[in-house]
Amino acid sequence: MISTHQLKYKYPGGNVIVFPDISCQSKDILLILGSSGVGKTTLLHLLGGILTTQEGAVLIDDMEVNKLSGSAADKFRGKNIGIIFQQNHFVDALTVIENVMLAQSLAGRSTDKSEAKLLLDRLNIGDKANQSIKNLSQGEKTAGGYSQSAHQPAQTHTSRRTNISTG
Amino acid sequence: MSIIQLAWRNIIKNPLNLLMSIILFGLGVGLISFLLLFNTQLKDKFDKNLADIDLVVGAKGSPLQMILCNMYHIDNPTGNISIKNATPLLKNTHPLIKKAIPLSLGDNYKSYRIVGTNHEILQIYGAVLKEGTLWSKDFEVTIGQTVADETGLKIGDKFSSAHGFNDDADLAHDHSAFIVTGILGGTGSVIDQLILTNTASIWLVHEHEESEPEKEDQTSDSPEAHDHHHDATAEHNHDNSNEDLINHPEQEITSVLVQYKNRTNFQALNFGRNINENTEMQAASPAIEINRLYSMIGVGTDALQSLAILIALVSALSIFISLFKSMRERRYELALIRVLGAGRTKVFALIILEGLILALIGFLIGTALSHIGMELIANYLKKDFRYSFTGWKFLNVEWVVLGVSLFLGLVAAIIPAIQAARTDINKTLSEK
Numbered sequence: 001m002i003s004t005h006q007l008k009y010k011y012p013g014g015n016v017i018v019f020p021d022i023s024c025q026s027k028d029i030l031l032i033l034g035s036s037g038v039g040k041t042t043l044l045h046l047l048g049g050i051l052t053t054q055e056g057a058v059l060i061d062d063m064e065v066n067k068l069s070g071s072a073a074d075k076f077r078g079k080n081i082g083i084i085f086q087q088n089h090f091v092d093a094l095t096v097i098e099n100v101m102l103a104q105s106l107a108g109r110s111t112d113k114s115e116a117k118l119l120l121d122r123l124n125i126g127d128k129a130n131q132s133i134k135n136l137s138q139g140e141k142t143a144g145g146y147s148q149s150a151h152q153p154a155q156t157h158t159s160r161r162t163n164i165s166t167g
Numbered sequence: 168m169s170i171i172q173l174a175w176r177n178i179i180k181n182p183l184n185l186l187m188s189i190i191l192f193g194l195g196v197g198l199i200s201f202l203l204l205f206n207t208q209l210k211d212k213f214d215k216n217l218a219d220i221d222l223v224v225g226a227k228g229s230p231l232q233m234i235l236c237n238m239y240h241i242d243n244p245t246g247n248i249s250i251k252n253a254t255p256l257l258k259n260t261h262p263l264i265k266k267a268i269p270l271s272l273g274d275n276y277k278s279y280r281i282v283g284t285n286h287e288i289l290q291i292y293g294a295v296l297k298e299g300t301l302w303s304k305d306f307e308v309t310i311g312q313t314v315a316d317e318t319g320l321k322i323g324d325k326f327s328s329a330h331g332f333n334d335d336a337d338l339a340h341d342h343s344a345f346i347v348t349g350i351l352g353g354t355g356s357v358i359d360q361l362i363l364t365n366t367a368s369i370w371l372v373h374e375h376e377e378s379e380p381e382k383e384d385q386t387s388d389s390p391e392a393h394d395h396h397h398d399a400t401a402e403h404n405h406d407n408s409n410e411d412l413i414n415h416p417e418q419e420i421t422s423v424l425v426q427y428k429n430r431t432n433f434q435a436l437n438f439g440r441n442i443n444e445n446t447e448m449q450a451a452s453p454a455i456e457i458n459r460l461y462s463m464i465g466v467g468t469d470a471l472q473s474l475a476i477l478i479a480l481v482s483a484l485s486i487f488i489s490l491f492k493s494m495r496e497r498r499y500e501l502a503l504i505r506v507l508g509a510g511r512t513k514v515f516a517l518i519i520l521e522g523l524i525l526a527l528i529g530f531l532i533g534t535a536l537s538h539i540g541m542e543l544i545a546n547y548l549k550k551d552f553r554y555s556f557t558g559w560k561f562l563n564v565e566w567v568v569l570g571v572s573l574f575l576g577l578v579a580a581i582i583p584a585i586q587a588a589r590t591d592i593n594k595t596l597s598e599k
Contacts, residue, residue, distance in 0.1 A: 041597055050506065051593045071510035078508010085596060089503040091173070093180035106508040111168055147337040148507065 001026055002047065007056035009042055017028050019043055019056075035082055048081050049073035076105040082149030088131040088141040096120065097129040103148045170513060174520035177493075184489040185525070188482060192529025195479030196572055197536035202463050202472055203564055204541050208556050209464075213457050215356045220292045221430060222439050222450050224248070224256060225422035230451035231460060237422040238453050240280050243332060244272050247419035248448050250412055256423045257409040264433050266291070266426040269412055271369040273421070274328040279314045281328050281345070281362045283369035283420070285407040287584070289351070291426070292358040298322060299349030303366050303407070311347035311359040313555065320347050328372060365407050369507055370418055404576075479575060486525050486579040490518060494583050501587050504596040514587035522580025523573055530572040534565065 007019040012062075017039040024030040034040050045051040046066075047058055052073075053066035060080065068076055090099050100116040120126045123143040128136060136144055178185055191197045216239055228245030235242035256267045268291065271283030282288075286301055290325070294311075299322040302309050310320055325344040332521065345364065353359055412420070427435045439450035494501075501514055509517075542558025549555055 042593075045596070048506070049419045050596070071512065074505065074508055074510040077506065083506050087499075089177075089499040090451050093176040093406045094168070094173070098168060098176075102173065102504075103507045106404065106504065106513075108508065148503075 001032075001059070001061060003059045004043075004047070005057045005059075007043070007046060007053065007058065009039065009046060009054055010050065011042075017042060019046075044083075048083055049077045050083075063145075066085035075108060078080045084142075084145050090141075090144065092133055095130050096125065096136065097134060099133065099144065100147050116147075119150060123147055170509075170517045171520060174238040174517055174524055175515075177497075178521055178524055181252065181489070181493070184493075188486045188489055188525050188531045189532055191478060191482030191485055191525060192572070192575075193479075193532035193536060194230075195475055195482050195566060196530050196533025197540070198475035198533075199219065200534055200537035200568055201540055202468060202475065203568070204537060204558070204560070205556075206468060207562055208560070209563075210461075212357075213461075216292075217453055218356065219426060220222070220291065220453050221427045221435070222425040222452055223422055224253065224425060224442060224448050224450045227447065227449040228447060231456045233422065233449060234451055234453050234456040235460075236272070237424065238357070240282075241362065244421045247421055248423075249416070250420060251416040252446060252448055253420060253423055254413050254416065256425065257413055257507060259409060261282075263427055263429075263432060263438055264425055265428040266424075267409060268424040269366055269409065269420045270422045270424065271366045271420045272332075273369060274326050274330060274334050274372060276314075276326050276345070276362055278333055279310075279318065279360060279362055280296065280332060280553050281308070281364060281369065282366055283366035285365070285409065288358070288363065288424075289354050292354055292356045293426070294351045294354050294356075294358045297350050299347070301349055301365050303348075303373060305365060307348045307368075308345045308362050308364045309351060310347055310363070311351050311361050312353040313359040314362055315350045322347050322350065327385045342542050366412060366416075366420060370415075371522065452537060479572075481528075482529065483575040483579045486522055486576065487582065489523060490580055490583040493588075494502045494586050495516075498590060500594050501590050502592040505590065505592045511588040514590070515584045518584035519577060519580045522576040522584075524576075526572045526576025529576075530569055533572075534568075 001024065004019060004021055006021065008016055009019075011047045019037045019039065022030065022053040029148075032040055032043065042051065046053055046119075047060070049058075049065050049068060052070075057125075058065040063076065063080075065073065067074065091102060092114050094102060097113065097116050097120060100119060101111040101113065104116065117126060117129055123146060125136070125143050127142050128140060133144070133149070209485075218238070220238060223234055223237050225237060225244065226246030226248050232242045233245045238245050253269070255261065256264065257269065259267075261267070266287055268284055268287050270288075274281040289295070289301075296309070298314070299309070310318075314320065324347045326347075327344060344591075345362075345368070351358065364425060412418070429435060441451060442448055442450035504514060504517075505511075538556070538558040541556065545556040545558060
């Protein structure tokens with residue numbers, strides 16, 4: 001479950017952005033719409049602990065994300081939150097499957113190659129597993145980005161993980 | 168996928184940068200390590216061969232040349248001295264002298280020097296007989312271990328010497344057969360490279376040589392030499408004592424190695440100066456001459472060392488620049504790694520590791536280069552310095568070189584690493 005309470009954020013030299021309280025139950029999907037510059041990405045970054053909350057509270061599965069210290073927030077994010085970016089980013093030095101395994105390892109779990117392969121198969125890019133990121137088409141890159149954010153077999157990640165996406 | 172693996176993959180992703188950094192680093196480390204290897208072994212060689220000799224007395228000329236020739240067997244002799252002049256030194260009643268060891272040089276076998284001397288030379292180099300017996304009769308020789316290993320001479324083998332110090336077939340005395348009676352154990356000092364015999368054998372080889380063309384003109388043959396010649400053919404044998412030498416005042420030797428009874432004795436301190444001022448001979452202290460040589464070599468070594476340090480610093484700078492540059496290219500990657508759960512310390516460690524790995528590879532390449540290089544030139548040096556240099560000897564100080572290398576890698580990586588750890592992921596991800 002995700003919920004926010006009286007969340008506000010102010011960039012240096014900018015206006016205070018006031019966010020309406022939101023609430024999203026487990027297995028629900030929430031769509032946030034808004035015109036350019038109202039703070040959609042800022043909200044997502046606050047939810048993911050990428051930005052430090054200045055005022056208000058963010059709760060994910062009863063964890064007050066805004067109270068976590070820097071490294072605890074990094075760990076919590078790695079373990080519990082999947083983020084798919086507008087622009088897909090990868091570690092260029094690694095192959096497709098190694099990018100997925102890197103995500104597994106940074107989430108604090110042991111790497112599992114067969115699990116990573118299964119995930120890529122489900123996203124229809126299993127045949128590109130051992131290729132360089134450069135060889136992926138735009139669409140395949142999006143799938144690759146999803147695979148990094150998921151990095152758990154599809155049937156289990158929905159129950160535990162919170163995925164947020166921009167775009 | 169550990170961060171060490173990730174660091175490694177990032178390094179090999181950019182082979183040109185990698186090559187540039189490690190070649191520079193390898194050259195710097197290689198040069199430093201080579202200088203250390205060379206200097207250590209050279210100093211070791213010089214120190215080992217000082218052999219507690221306090222004074223060398225020989226013909227007038229360059230004192231350093233005389234030391235190099237008579238103690239290290241590198242350079243040519245400054246000339247010969249007559250036994251008549253050297254007699255005071257050779258008398259065992261001399262109040263200051265504990266040991267006086269006469270040396271006669273002039274011949275070689277396959278470029279190993281044949282030295283006419285007495286048995287005391289074994290004690291000063293700590294040499295022990297390994298096989299056979301010591302030389303006692305004329306033309307009997309006892310050979311050092313390196314001579315035995317390299318020439319394959321065995322006990323009972325006969326060989327002819329060649330005049331001079333280089334292996335030159337044209338100068339062979341093909342009539343004088345030396346016979347090997349003993350082989351010494353290895354000492355690591357210059358005695359391993361020598362062929363030892365009695366002083367008279369050296370005279371006999373050369374008398375024989377000189378008397379041959381004189382056969383037509385018998386009158387020019389000096390009576391002494393003639394007598395001596397006669398003695399030799401009558402198989403008169405010279406013992407190895409200094410007293411025996413004194414009985415031949417007309418003969419010459421190359422030098423006398425002197426050990427004092429008491430080094431700090433005031434008279435001993437002036438002894439060398441007296442010889443230089445009042446006789447036709449020259450006296451020099453090995454320790455002083457070798458220190459002079461060190462200080463001369465030292466200038467070149469220092470210059471090379473500075474160059475090596477400069478190369479190492481430039482290579483550290485090149486690692487810094489390549490890491491710093493890659494920070495810009497990799498800022499999305501670093502942000503991604505952060506988003507995927509890596510804390511700031513992990514990102515910091517990643518970049519530091521990249522610097523350390525580059526430095527480690529550079530160190531390994533440099534160390535390999537210096538040892539292989541040392542081994543390759545060891546053969547040349549062996550001839551010139553009469554010392555078995557080796558590339559397969561590792562020094563403790565190389566651990567220090569490793570430490571300094573890693574420290575340079577760390578220093579080169581620290582600013583990029585701080586930059587990486589400070590990456591504002593929100594800002595980076597919100598770009599464009």
